[in-house]
Amino acid sequence: MDSAPHTPIPAWLARLYPFTPQSFTTAGGAKMSYLDEGPRSDEAVLMLHGNPTWSFYYRNLVQAVSPKLRCIVPDHIGMGLSEKPQNYDYTLATRIADIEALVTSLGLRRVHLVVHDWGGAIGFGFATRHRDLIGRIVILNTAAFLAKRIPLRIQLCRIPGLGPLIVRGLNGFAGPATWMAMHLRSLTRHEKRGYLFPYDSWDHRVAVDAFVRDIPLRRSHPSWATLDEIGNDLDELAKQPIMIVWGGRDFCFNYDFLNRWVKIFPNADLRPMAQAGHYVLEDAGPKAITPIEQFLISEIK
Numbered sequence: 001m002d003s004a005p006h007t008p009i010p011a012w013l014a015r016l017y018p019f020t021p022q023s024f025t026t027a028g029g030a031k032m033s034y035l036d037e038g039p040r041s042d043e044a045v046l047m048l049h050g051n052p053t054w055s056f057y058y059r060n061l062v063q064a065v066s067p068k069l070r071c072i073v074p075d076h077i078g079m080g081l082s083e084k085p086q087n088y089d090y091t092l093a094t095r096i097a098d099i100e101a102l103v104t105s106l107g108l109r110r111v112h113l114v115v116h117d118w119g120g121a122i123g124f125g126f127a128t129r130h131r132d133l134i135g136r137i138v139i140l141n142t143a144a145f146l147a148k149r150i151p152l153r154i155q156l157c158r159i160p161g162l163g164p165l166i167v168r169g170l171n172g173f174a175g176p177a178t179w180m181a182m183h184l185r186s187l188t189r190h191e192k193r194g195y196l197f198p199y200d201s202w203d204h205r206v207a208v209d210a211f212v213r214d215i216p217l218r219r220s221h222p223s224w225a226t227l228d229e230i231g232n233d234l235d236e237l238a239k240q241p242i243m244i245v246w247g248g249r250d251f252c253f254n255y256d257f258l259n260r261w262v263k264i265f266p267n268a269d270l271r272p273m274a275q276a277g278h279y280v281l282e283d284a285g286p287k288a289i290t291p292i293e294q295f296l297i298s299e300i301k
Contacts, residue, residue: 007033007081007198016194017059021081024074024105026098028088033081034074034102038066043110043135045296046103046126047073050117050142051211052174053279054080056194057116061281064293068300069112074102076122078207080198090210092223096125109133112296116140117253117278118211121227128233136299137237138292139244139261139268141253141280145231146224150215151252157212167209174199174208181278183249191282234264242268243295245288247280269295 009017021033035055038044045065047058055073062071075082076095088094099122103111112135115123120142127134157163157173166172178192187195199205216224242265246258262270271291276283 009081010197012190013194013197016190017056019059019062021055021075024102026077027101028077028085028094028098030077030085030088031083032074032077032098032102034072035062036070036072036106037062038068038070041070042108043112044070044072044106044108045112045114046099046108046123047071047114048099048116048119048123049073049076049079050119051079052177052199052208053117053195054198056080056197057279057281058114060285061114061289061292064289065296068297072102072106072108074099075198076118076207078210084198084204084206086203086206088207088210090207091214092121092125092216092226095122096129096226099123099126100130103130103133110135112136112138114138114140114292114296115142115144116281117142120144121230124234124237125226125230127237128230131236134237134240136241136296137243138295139242139246139265140288141247141250141257141278143253143257143260144227144234145260145264146216146227147257148217150217154212154215154252157209158215163212164209167212168202168205171196171199171205173212174205177278180251182283183247183277184275184283187282238265238267241295243271243292244268245271245280245284245292246273247276247278247283248272248274249276250278250280252278 024032054075078084111133121144124144273284
């Protein structure tokens with residue numbers, strides 16, 4: 001385990017993201033940047049982001065929770081401040097294995113989950129395999145089960161040849177997300193810069209493109225069986241304390257996804273944010289963050 005992040009943080013970003021990332025080398029040989037904030041303990045909140053965000057998405061929640069509970073927030077390989085190898089195995093199974101290795105390296109014995117977007121499949125992939133470690137779970141506009149549809153705009157980004165040109169060449173996935181994922185308010189100029197900072201070139205958008213292509217829509221897809229297994233095992237976590245905070249104006253993870261979560265976890269504490277977009281923590285702000293903070297620290301004496 002190293003002590004320094006792979007990518008330096010400029011001063012303007014540090015004002016929004018006032019953390020000192022750590023670095024962990026995965027089994028695939030890539031350096032993973034992650035936040036480790038709060039009291040040293042073998043109990044922690046593991047916050048997992050999706051595509052095209054990074055740990056920057058959780059910055060306000062980390063600052064709210066970390067005074068009382070350790071927060072571990074990785075940037076998936078190819079994302080955020082992590083290394084961006086061009087030939088990594090960017091599949092769901094490897095994503096889960098990377099998180100398993102990180103948790104093991106930290107010696108965590110109790111893990112509370114907060115998951116968003118692709119973080120849902122990755123986080124629940126970890127949770128269904130390590131149920132003895134799992135405490136509280138917070139679900140934010142995500143899925144961890146097979147789905148039959150994706151928005152047309154995402155389908156366009158998967159077309160061979162055209163997709164990489166849009167996603168990697170024109171930044172046509174991470175860029176539009178800075179406004180498409182919001183509804184109640186607009187991101188400030190510096191917030192947009194923060195979200196886009198890691199994705200400033202063709203090479204640095206390799207995993208943004210890989211995440212889009214890793215969405216399994218057919219049985220022949222390399223990640224189909226992995227996601228199918230996760231979805232089939234979700235109900236084994238139904239006895240855990242679960243909170244669902246859901247942005248109702250999400251262009252991708254709409255109410256069909258929310259209804260499936262409610263069916264799987266009927267006893268979950270549901271907190272709908274009807275007018276918030278996909279970036280629900282960013283869009284709803286304290287209305288989303290405060291109940292999550294209270295939920296996560298409620299058992300701390």
